[in-house]
Amino acid sequence: MSYASFSIFALVCYIYLFLALLASQKNRLIFSFLILLVDMILWTGGSFAMRMCFGPSTSFWFDVSLIGLIFMPYVFYNFISEFIGKKDEKIRRFWLYISIILNVLNYTTHVFLEAPEMIMLHNDVVFIYHFTWHIYIVIGICIICALQIVYNVYCCVKNGDRMLYQFTPILAGISILLLGHGLIMLDIFKGIPLDILSGIINALLLFYALYKKHLFNLKLLVSKRNCYAISAIITILLFSNYLVPLRNFIVQHFSYYLDPMILVFIIFMFVFVCIQTLLKRFIDQIFIKEEKQQADYLKSFSDHVRNTLSVYEIAQDICEIITETLGVHRVYVCMQEGNHQDYHIIYGNASLERQNFTFQVDNPIVEELKEKKDCLLYDDFKRSLNYRSMWENEKQLLEHLQIECIVPLIEDELIGMVLLTKKLKNQYTYEDMKFLSSVASISTIALKNSRLYEMVYQEAISDEMTGLLNRKYFYKQFEELFTQKGKECTLTLILVSLDDVRLYNQLYGTKEGDKAIMKAAQIMQKTMPDTAIISRLSGKEFAILLPECSLQTARDLAENVRYQLANANNDQDDFALRSVTGSFGIASIPLLASNPKQLEEYANQALYQAKRRGKNQVVIYNEETKSSMQTQKDSKDKENIYSEYAEMIYALTATIDTKDHYTFTHSKNVAYYACELAYAIGLKEDVVEIIREAALLHDIGKIGIREDILNKQGKLTSEEYEIMKGHVENSIGIIRYLPSLDYVIPVVISHHERWDGRGYPRGISKEDIPIGGRILCVADSFDAMTSKRSYKESFTLEYAIKELKNQAGKQFDPQLAEVFVRLLESGHIKLQVEQREKNHSTD
Template sequence: MDSYGYISAIALFIYVAMMLIFLAAKRNQIVNSFLLALLSMTCWTGGSCFMRALLWPNYIFWYHVSLLGLLCLPYAYYLLVNAMAEKEGSIEKYIYPVMLGGLFLLNIPDGILFHWPVIVHSGENIRFVYDKIDWKSVIFFAAAGIVVIHTLYNLIQCRKKNRKYARQMNIVIAGIVIVLGGNIALMLPVFAGFPIDILAGLINAFFLVYALAQRNLFEVTLLVSETACTVVGFLISVLLFWFLTPYLRSGMEQVLPGREDYYMVIYSAIFMLCVWILMEVWKHVISNTIVRDEAYQAEVLREFNTSVSKSLSMKNVLQELVEVIRKGCHIETVYICIASGEQGYQMMYSNNPLHDRSFQMKTDNPLIGWMRQNEECTSLDEFYHTVEFKSMWESEKQQLKNLKAQWCIGLKNEDGLIGVVFLSDKEKHKKVGSQDRAFLNSVATISSIAIKNASLYEKISEEARTDELTGLYNRKYFYELLHETFEENKEGTMVLAMLNVDDFKLYNQLYGMKAGDTALRRIADIIRASAGSSGIVARYGGKEFAVLLPKYDVYAAKLLVESICDQIRQMHQEGEMVHLKQLTVSAGISVAPYAAHTEKELLDNADLAVYHVKHQGKNNIYIYDIAEKELEKKNKEESNVQKNREYDATIFALTAAIDAKDHYTFSHSNNVMYYATSLASEMGLDEEFVEIIRQAALMHDVGKIGIPEQILSKPGRLTEEEYEIMKGHVESSIEIIRHLPSLNYVIPAVIGHHERYDGKGYPRRIAGEDIPLSARILGISDAFDAMISKRCYKQAQPLEKVLGILKEEAGKQFDPNLVPIFIQAIENGKIKVIYDAGQNPA
């Protein structure tokens, strides 16, 4: 057999082996197109080989088989390139097979376009001479050339549009050029008798396999099925035995001369032995190269899936992800970036604690956009040649290159790209192969689900331990953190600061719950930003915040709390809160171990410090000192008695001030005090509540000190502007009362005494039972005295008419349950009516 025959036989064997392997692979459009290309090359090579061997039925038949393969090859390439470029077929998809098939059928009877060769005998050798090639042959090859040119055009266009497949496209283009070059080289005398076209086709086949492997287009498990291994081993044995036959015959003639009857038996035994040995060797090689690695990766993947499906910790999932990549692919370095809201994609985990964790990418980073479109593990070298990479800032390019990563995988779910994994090459500078990429794609799919579950769990956990309104830790979780921090800092100092918002109930009563919630959120933001990462901030109560400061000293803590208090006082100086009253806080500081030896002492002492500030006038900071504890306890009772005396003196001083400006307001407050306390007693309320009513009645109009006298003494009806000014006396009263220590308890009655039961009153327009009971009592008493008394702008009304008005307004302006009690008490004489001097009781 000459060199042409040997090379053709080898190429034919390789083509058949490739076909068997790819027939067992997972089928898709690209694999199907490649199988057609392999079949075409098999027909071309096999037909040429069998034609030269003059096999049955005749060489002309094998010539046509070879020609058919040569014509089908361009069309197979056309389909393959369209599939790789993910391009829908056009009308040429149907025109080309008809055109090429028609020319082939036209040529069969007489070889009118491309005639079969003539056999020329030269001694023992034969040659095939194409002596009938003329201008009509150009038509034959021009048709195939059109398909080749169109295929090359599609390749180039795909390469321009999709740069990430540029390397694979370059390989395919090189393969086509080699095939064309090999066929053209046949015309050169230097290649006379040498199968340069067959060799070029063989090289092209390997180029195609490499290009498809780069795209990871087939599954390794199916490539190495037992049937494929058996058939390939058998073919290798047949080919080897064919090559060795002449040498075997020569050896047997020397060893057993004249014993031709035994030659067939010996041939069969040797053949069976060769087949068995080569098949076993082939299976062993495959098992120890591909199957073993794949089985190992499959086992690692199963273990990983089982492990992460049971974990709800993000840290554990990321740690398992790094370990499975390093274990399954022997990757040297792994970085994981996870989406974190507006911050983009932040480096969350890597296999080396010394790696730079500051790496992050914004959501509009071109690499992120590129990863959203890419479904598989991809080389960053491809990205470096894309338009997206060129559009990045130089700082972003340098930051990416500093990672020294060669591969990246997107972690995706139905919400989009949730993370990116960056990988270096394998250990010992080995490259990541197609089998590794298939493994990594599977890992990414499993990880995406696990990360989503862990994120949902951590989100639920975060919601359970944070305050819904402010986003700070809640009280329950703060206790856990306090315990952990106290245990960790037994050898050091720790400061606990409590900040209680002053008069916050009043703030809510004045402006409503919505404004109060806004203020709490602003305060929480100020405290959180001020404490930063060095402190633990929690919403300890409705209007109270706790700041735990490990390793702080008293001086540093006091400076921090002073800064927080100043910022809270100033937050109403701009924005939507500019017209609202200023808020302040009373802050208490406790320090361990100097003023507390246990967690409970730390909390109790901080609360006591806040209590101290509240009773010293609010809006201040107090540092708890254990040396003052006993003195404070001893003086507490005396202090309370003294303060109660001071409160009464203060109340009478204020009412005297009102009397100096408006005698009617002073006498009116005394009358309302009598009616209100009488009604409260008639209702059976306890003495403490009656005392609150008494003080509230005396103070309810104290804000009229700030009303101009011309409005207070105006004889006629007030204008709308004047009435609005007059209505402001309620808030003025509250503003005065809030500066009186421990008189907060009268505020609900004072602020609500002009509210109506039907919700049409002021200043808050609340209704029904939402109005405090003390305010409803005060409202009836205030209105009754106003109607029964003479004023500068009206005469006193008769008692019967006043009582009738009360009955009519029950359920509208007044509480319908209290009006009957008040009227019955007046009619029974239990409540005496106070008339002005000279007024006729009738």
């Protein structure tokens, strides 16, 4: 019996696999398998040439075959390392050098294995190998390499990088290969090419392992190139059996007309072309039609999503193409939304079964998709270590959704994923994975473009700070809504103005002021219904449009927002100063107002009344509001505003005078000293006027201090001193309810701050203290020193000047103290204490 056919069959199998993989997408793993196939081709090709006794000699082809055999440990180690993703270049090079050394030694000395002996058995050539103990050196090296391979696989499985089932075909193939080479050393199997047979089985098992990893398409086995190979093999096999009878038939009947060999060649080519044509048509019917259909679907899908700028519509198209093409039962599209890093289900083709489910950014599935950047079969993922780190409720939900495949939408970053349930027929194949990858690639680009468009569009219609609608788009929405609903619809408008924002900015800086505005916007968004249209009209002005909302409901909502605003900072130590309240004006269509312009005008009038009534309240526009507004002037200049409240200021200070005689005259004295100092350093008239008003009001908060503390004869206790310090906050609390005079608050609140930062209530220092506050500090302290108090006599002018100089750079601004001393010494500022004593003597 001739065993050359075994070598032919093995060689054809290796070449066939090699040609198939050449057409696949290359990566390091595919390359390593191609190298393994080349080594197998050397081995089996040399064996085939040797058994066929091709030239130059059987010894030459034996050496070629043995080169492939000795290199086998290295190529197997290289392939397995790539399969498990092990980075061990040094060890790979070690096995490469060992293989080269063994080959050189055997080629020059044949120390390990000599060429086989050829004998004739039943008219067939049989090759008998004679083994010596040296062969066990090669076998030992192969066993060591095999053990290292098994150890690497064990470590990989133990660490959870791969599961054992993925290695079953590989381990089986290696075991069969080793068994085949071991058996030929036994006398009973001498001459039988079990090594060749085991090599064929091993190669097929490795090929199967790669296919299970979805690294190539089985259709590559029936590619155009392989169709020619199959046709040639079938034709050769046919002619190998019928060549002699055919030649005899031609010689007998046609030798007079044409050379028999030419006619045999013509018949051979004709049969080859016929077989190749029939085979190609058969394959086209099976595969190409389906591929063309998928290609048409992809082209239609690509054209449609390319012209779509809606994320929702693209997600809908993704579900449709996957459902129609692959027959998937349900499809869910998950995306990152806004500034959120987590992935939410934004669309599913089974609306009744859609789940409110979120993949957090650190979810093991997300991490797996980012690492692999390819389709993930859920059954494969369940066998990985990452699956074990998932929460049980996440596993249960995925099981409930019956998810079988997850497709990443990824380019530079993972922007989303597509969850697929089971197919109506069959399982997911490599062809399905390839199709899904194409869909994902097209979808990712389209989704990134649509998200970019939506981001730009959102920026165009939104306020940058708060994220609410901007003024322009709000009025556009307002008009559109009024046009759609008609004049008979109910539209309620709430205008909101935050109180004392300018003061807040002056006290804590614009950064803190911006935070307060953003917090107010968040409160409105959380409180108002989903149908509300909320906008930031200007710095501290907001508008809320409520369709089909009654005035009472709008009032309740506004009161809720007002309450939350007033208590937003109640966890702060300086809550009394940090409070940012809101004033609300409400009007409605069709009650009184009949169009958007009139509605806004009436809401503005209501808001103005809320401000006039003391802020931090909600006012609904009605006829009384309308009548009140018609009697008021549209605007007043600064001088008139002060004159309107001058009587109130003096009334308040006079009230204090009944509790503390010192305060009333003290405020006027401080106003005089402060104005003179302000003029001396070159401040403008309007700034000096602010400082004068602040000086008159700076101690107005003492109206809330007990008389026993105000008029105490001795030194205040620490507890009483803390109460006395509260007069600053009391002053602010009173002034903020004097409309149009809240601009004096930064000066008033700062008159007890010190240059060295040891003052109160905020403990600020140097230039952080407003200039008006620094001026009041000097004027207030000077008048306190030169005035008679319940607990002390007045100090002399010389003593006061000395203290001003000593405290310059500590309590006082050094430059202001220097100027004030110079004004005193030159007589430009007159001491006011005599006037006070005169006033009290007349009392």
